[in-house]
Amino acid sequence: MQAAAIVILNYNGKKMLERFLPSVLSNSIFPIIVADNASTDDSIEFLKSHYPQIQLLHLAENTGFAGGYNKALRQLEGEYEYYILLNSDVEVTQGWDKGLIEFLSQNPEVASVQPKITSAQIAGLFDYAGAGGGFLDDLGYPYCRGRIFDSIEEDMGQYDDTITVDWSSGACMAIRASDFHDHGGFDDRFFAHMEEIDLCWRIRSSGRKIYYLGSVEVRHLGGGTLARNSPKKTMLNFRNSLLMLHKNLPKSRFLKVYATRLILDLLAMLVFVGKGKLGDAKAILKAHIGFFNLKNMYNRHSMASNLPSGSNKNIKSILWHYYAKGKKQFTML
Structure with a gap:
């Protein structure tokens, strides 16, 4: 070898x-x-x-x-x-x-x-x-x-x-x-x-x-295949984040996280609409539809529940730190 x-x-x-x-x-x-x-x-x-x-x-x-x-x-x-x-x-x-x-x-x-x-x-x-x-x-x-x-x-x-x-x-x-x-x-x-x-x-x-x-x-360089400001990229990131959570979190934990994500993703849609980025707003809606279409096509990985938070850093919400507290660099967290 x-x-x-x-x-x-x-x-x-x-x-x-x-x-x-x-x-x-x-x-x-x-x-x-x-x-x-x-x-x-x-x-x-x-x-x-x-x-x-x-x-x-x-x-x-x-x-x-x-x-x-x-x-x-x-x-x-x-x-x-x-x-x-x-x-x-x-x-x-x-x-x-x-x-x-x-x-x-x-x-x-x-x-x-x-x-x-x-x-x-x-x-x-x-x-x-x-x-x-x-x-x-x-x-x-x-x-x-x-x-x-x-x-x-x-x-x-x-x-x-x-x-x-x-x-x-x-x-x-x-x-x-x-x-x-x-x-x-x-x-x-x-x-x-x-x-x-x-x-x-x-x-x-x-x-x-x-x-x-x-x-x-x-x-x-970045964006070599798909531009960073592409609505398709927005859809893939939001959809795949949900798929990842669904397969790796215990069911009870996922349901709580998804309820929060629904609210946050709705807010993200409104922000995109306010910025005139209608394609990105629609992409978030497509992401959730895509998630429901794909979520049962994979068996949950049984060992995933060993890491309920999925992280070494233990940050509950990076959105809260970034937008509410203004912590825009890692050293501020």
Whole structure:
């Protein structure tokens, strides 16, 4: 069995591959595999002509981030001890992959680890996805050190540490192959967004740990497949948050949380309407409808009740801290 593989999921991402793949090739020691999610652009032709040394996995249809990675990693099962899942719009630094895999090999109790993720758009700022390590509040809202909602901190070395976190970012996460497969991989229903948070919740419920390694840095562009201001992204985030809570919380706890989420999500709809973002307001309604359509398509994970709060940080409501108390940085919490 080989040590590790860097697996990049691609969907119509020729421009991202042109821009970011050179840094991955020049700064990595492990083999690179591109799994193509049935792209309709000329991504495959570009890779074959410019990077014939890269292994390609051809997926028959686009099943999103969750389904695409599940299919790709099933093909690789048994070949590698570790996977590094990397978005196609990430610029990496020298030794990044070695650092992540060495950390996992030296800490057998850790299932997954992410690096520090800064912005490839604005130098010196943290990125939206993962930033300095991610957490969940009791209502299922994710937040990060370095980024809470739309407030993004400058990277001044304040999160160059190594800590346990609630989840590792799908933009760049190293994970033991055994942990990925033993815990069922990503939930296909999610399609995209928050599937890594759900997987990390299930992994932690079995007693395994998730870590952030601030000594390794990558830079993420973001929005390479779906723009951050897209109503579809809004729908996926709200819907998948509910799916995650439904499958990972005890039923009695979920019902209480859902009642609160209904009120908060209604308020979010009104805020979007007030800002003239009708598409986002409709997206929240579609999210709840989608949740009810999908919620019974997955058996609850029996071990999830071992973590009723789902978090290491024990923040009841990040919304309350952010909007009511004005705590817009992690150090204020």
